[in-house]
Amino acid sequence: MNSFISSIKKITACMALLASVILLTQQSLAQEVGDHQYTSDAIQAGSRVYTQQCALCHGPQGALVDGVDLRRGQFRTVQSDDDLRNVITTGAAEGQMPAFSLRAEELNGIVAFIRAGFDPDGVAVRIGDPVRGRELFNGRGDCASCHRVNGAGPRTAPDLSSIGVVRTPASLQRNMLDPATALLPINRPIRMVTRNEETIVGRRLNEDTYTVQVIDSQERLRSIKKSDLVSYEISDAPSKQPTTLNSDEVADVIGYLLTLRGL
Amino acid sequence: MKFLNKLPLFLFAVSGLLATHSSVAQVPYERILNAADEPENWLTYNGGYSAQRYSALGQINSDNVNTLELEWVLQNQVFGAWQSNPIIVDGVMYVTERPNSVMAVDAVTGRVFWKYRHVPAENSLVCCGANNRGVAVLNDKVYMGTLDARLVALDRVNGEVLWNVEVGNVDLAYSVTMAPLAVKDKIIVGVGGGEFGIRGYVTAFDAESGDQVWKTYTIPGPGEPNHDSWQGDDWEHGGAPVWITGSFDPELNLTYWGVGNPGPDWNAGQRPGDNLYSDSAIALDADTGELKWYFQFTPNDAYDYDSVQVPVLADIDFRGTPTKVIMWANRNGYFYVLDRVTGKFLEGKPYVTVNWSSGLDENGRPIPTPQPEGMPTFPGNQGGTNWYPPSYSPRTGYFYFSAWKDYATIYRAEESEYIPGRAFLGGGFSVLAPAPGAPTIGIGRTNPINNWTNEVGHASLKAMDPQTGEAVWSYDQFDVSDSGMLTTGSDLLFTGGREGYFHAIDAHTGELLWNVNLGGQIVMAPVTFMVDGVQYVSVISGNSLSTFALRN
Numbered sequence: 001m002n003s004f005i006s007s008i009k010k011i012t013a014c015m016a017l018l019a020s021v022i023l024l025t026q027q028s029l030a031q032e033v034g035d036h037q038y039t040s041d042a043i044q045a046g047s048r049v050y051t052q053q054c055a056l057c058h059g060p061q062g063a064l065v066d067g068v069d070l071r072r073g074q075f076r077t078v079q080s081d082d083d084l085r086n087v088i089t090t091g092a093a094e095g096q097m098p099a100f101s102l103r104a105e106e107l108n109g110i111v112a113f114i115r116a117g118f119d120p121d122g123v124a125v126r127i128g129d130p131v132r133g134r135e136l137f138n139g140r141g142d143c144a145s146c147h148r149v150n151g152a153g154p155r156t157a158p159d160l161s162s163i164g165v166v167r168t169p170a171s172l173q174r175n176m177l178d179p180a181t182a183l184l185p186i187n188r189p190i191r192m193v194t195r196n197e198e199t200i201v202g203r204r205l206n207e208d209t210y211t212v213q214v215i216d217s218q219e220r221l222r223s224i225k226k227s228d229l230v231s232y233e234i235s236d237a238p239s240k241q242p243t244t245l246n247s248d249e250v251a252d253v254i255g256y257l258l259t260l261r262g263l
Numbered sequence: 264m265k266f267l268n269k270l271p272l273f274l275f276a277v278s279g280l281l282a283t284h285s286s287v288a289q290v291p292y293e294r295i296l297n298a299a300d301e302p303e304n305w306l307t308y309n310g311g312y313s314a315q316r317y318s319a320l321g322q323i324n325s326d327n328v329n330t331l332e333l334e335w336v337l338q339n340q341v342f343g344a345w346q347s348n349p350i351i352v353d354g355v356m357y358v359t360e361r362p363n364s365v366m367a368v369d370a371v372t373g374r375v376f377w378k379y380r381h382v383p384a385e386n387s388l389v390c391c392g393a394n395n396r397g398v399a400v401l402n403d404k405v406y407m408g409t410l411d412a413r414l415v416a417l418d419r420v421n422g423e424v425l426w427n428v429e430v431g432n433v434d435l436a437y438s439v440t441m442a443p444l445a446v447k448d449k450i451i452v453g454v455g456g457g458e459f460g461i462r463g464y465v466t467a468f469d470a471e472s473g474d475q476v477w478k479t480y481t482i483p484g485p486g487e488p489n490h491d492s493w494q495g496d497d498w499e500h501g502g503a504p505v506w507i508t509g510s511f512d513p514e515l516n517l518t519y520w521g522v523g524n525p526g527p528d529w530n531a532g533q534r535p536g537d538n539l540y541s542d543s544a545i546a547l548d549a550d551t552g553e554l555k556w557y558f559q560f561t562p563n564d565a566y567d568y569d570s571v572q573v574p575v576l577a578d579i580d581f582r583g584t585p586t587k588v589i590m591w592a593n594r595n596g597y598f599y600v601l602d603r604v605t606g607k608f609l610e611g612k613p614y615v616t617v618n619w620s621s622g623l624d625e626n627g628r629p630i631p632t633p634q635p636e637g638m639p640t641f642p643g644n645q646g647g648t649n650w651y652p653p654s655y656s657p658r659t660g661y662f663y664f665s666a667w668k669d670y671a672t673i674y675r676a677e678e679s680e681y682i683p684g685r686a687f688l689g690g691g692f693s694v695l696a697p698a699p700g701a702p703t704i705g706i707g708r709t710n711p712i713n714n715w716t717n718e719v720g721h722a723s724l725k726a727m728d729p730q731t732g733e734a735v736w737s738y739d740q741f742d743v744s745d746s747g748m749l750t751t752g753s754d755l756l757f758t759g760g761r762e763g764y765f766h767a768i769d770a771h772t773g774e775l776l777w778n779v780n781l782g783g784q785i786v787m788a789p790v791t792f793m794v795d796g797v798q799y800v801s802v803i804s805g806n807s808l809s810t811f812a813l814r815n
Binding site: 048051055059063065091093094096098174181182184207209 | 385386392458679685686692694698700701706711741
């Protein structure tokens with residue numbers, strides 16, 4: 001049952017994403033996107049209402065409430081837009097989410113803004129052909145030599161099986177064209193030397209004051225006490241270079257990545 | 264005849280009951296006044312009127328602290344950060360749970376004697392979680408403020424409600440999240456709502472009857488001094504809440520309170536003037552509430568730099584002169600020492616990177632250097648520190664608190680219309696992050712994986728020397744920390760952090776002596792107490808209140 005609900009959520013998220021992709025490419029498929037289609041005026045109005053009414057608890061990125069990530073369409077109970085409106089107007093979680101009294105256009109705007117993935121300007125990233133993009137990903141684009149997708153490929157770089165759900169088209173483009181400014185800090189390459197003179201190179205998974213968790217170059221999960229290290233380097237430079245693909249090819253790869261929605 | 268024979272025995276039984284009843288230990292004002300003399304108890308939110316969070320207990324010390332072991336755990340039954348601070352009276356712990364429950368707990372076993380639950384009104388509004396930070400005790404009663412801005416008095420023995428009075432108007436988003444302060448025959452509380460355009464105040468109630476005795480607004484009205492620090496009707500919804508428990512100097516008969524941000528939070532241009540007494544320390548007469556002095560840390564604040572820190576009092580030899588001081592690490596990034604008789608500024612220095620101001624003048628007023636639009640402001644929105652209770656050890660002479668280092672925010676101001684009972688923010692903010700869309704620090708921690716990393720900010724526990732205004736040592740953590748501090752007579756410093764580690768640190772040197780991973784974020788200060796000759800230390804982590812003592 002849980003997996004069923006989770007797949008429904010994924011489908012809902014995909015539909016939201018699909019809706020924005022379609023809007024970005026300026027194709028008219030209103031009857032297919034159904035109630036996921038909102039005007040950019042509504043999204044921008046929603047952005048303002050969100051900042052005033054919602055951001056204090058949900059945060060600027062919409063992910064500060066446990067189990068809820070508004071920008072990415074993850075909710076505890078909500079599936080449809082009507083569910084979303086209902087929670088906003090009646091409250092939830094035994095009063096921890098208060099009931100809001102909003103005008104209809106404010107309410108509509110918040111839903112639009114959430115469904116647009118918090119992107120009030122609808123950044124116009126060109127989306128290409130996913131089939132060609134898949135070929136480039138596995139071939140000349142040289143992505144698959146580090147990234148794993150749906151159970152195939154190495155685990156040293158982040159697995160991209162769900163990347164189409166967790167990243168916006170604009171973010172995917174930036175990662176390919178300018179990885180140095182797009183790399184998330186947790187993913188910075190690390191190099192450690194232990195007291196036993198072992199050198200560990202890998203990707204950081206988690207860290208606290210006294211320990212660090214990594215996946216090393218042999219794809220082993222390691223948890224290391226910092227007190228056992230003689231050196232610990234975190235590189236600002238990403239392990240990948242800006243892509244050499246041309247702009248049409250980049251658009252195709254983004255098109256492919258957006259189809260990766262997890263299993 | 265048979266009956267008569269039994270009568271003496273019966274009378275004996277009744278008198279025995281009466282004797283038992285009257286022997287229930289009371290907590291008169293005098294006991295709280297002299298709380299330092301009975302370190303086996305923890306009688307107020309801040310451990311005593313001077314709010315030092317220092318206990319003279321020393322059974323747990325640097326030699327044996329590594330033999331601390333878990334005695335018991337009390338699990339919270341509700342979702343959300345557990346910011347409550349327990350009070351311990353003669354082996355009974357009083358602790359609150361979200362949103363407004365009180366439990367009386369056996370401090371030795373963790374078993375609950377009674378639980379009282381207040382259900383706040385559905386339209387209660389708070390900015391940052393349905394928090395409650397604890398109770399006050401006085402005589403035979405326990406007092407709790409509520410999310411719907413009420414003050415409730417309970418029978419300390421059985422948890423029954425004795426009275427329940429209004430502190431503020433819930434429809435206008437007034438709330439009470441702080442632990443009340445019991446002084447003499449009064450219970451004093453402040454109100455929250457700084458994000459909803461309230462007009463803040465501190466107010467006192469008769470501890471027996473619940474009748475309101477005084478009420479002092481933190482924004483002066485027409486005709487009052489400093490009303491001209493506001494323009495037009497801005498004062499009517501200018502915020503300045505008081506949501507952290509104050510302190511009390513019985514010799515001066517003054518209570519001290521930290522006042523929160525002006526509203527709307529991030530559009531200072533919308534409310535020209537200094538906006539007194541927002542972001543200030545205020546001294547109020549304990550009997551009348553009359554304002555004796557104020558000191559404003561951040562005039563016309565555009566950054567939400569609430570000055571709701573606990574006012575920590577000490578009598579120290581300040582640069583050769585015996586001085587009654589307040590020590591204050593402010594959310595605005597400066598550490599201050601004030602004369603608490605007059606409110607005079609004695610010392611103030613930045614303890615983290617500060618760029619909203621280039622320094623303090625001779626009166627402690629900041630020299631403003633607002634950053635261009637879109638540029639980061641240090642410290643960020645949650646501040647260099649916040650409401651996390653500090654500690655002062657009279658043995659080391661240091662003031663300890665959790666600072667957030669390398670943490671900045673980009674602010675955006677916009678015009679906000681005040682609509683009663685709705686958020687009144689004047690813009691928004693985003694945390695400075697190293698990559699677009701990168702995870703950032705939130706108000707609390709809800710992810711076991713720290714994927715935001717120390718690049719967006721991290722904790723630095725600081726031991727400040729009030730003589731110099733500078734840190735003697737710092738203890739850094741990878742994540743930020745909202746944990747308060749506890750110091751002991753054996754010069755241990757107990758604290759936590761969002762990572763869930765419970766640390767015991769040498770209060771002189773900052774050396775880590777012991778720690779344990781309790782798993783959940785620690786967002787309140789540890790407390791210590793003693794029952795039957797055994798010293799305990801309790802800390803809340805995540806949804807668990809854990810209590811430790813030495814092995815055997």
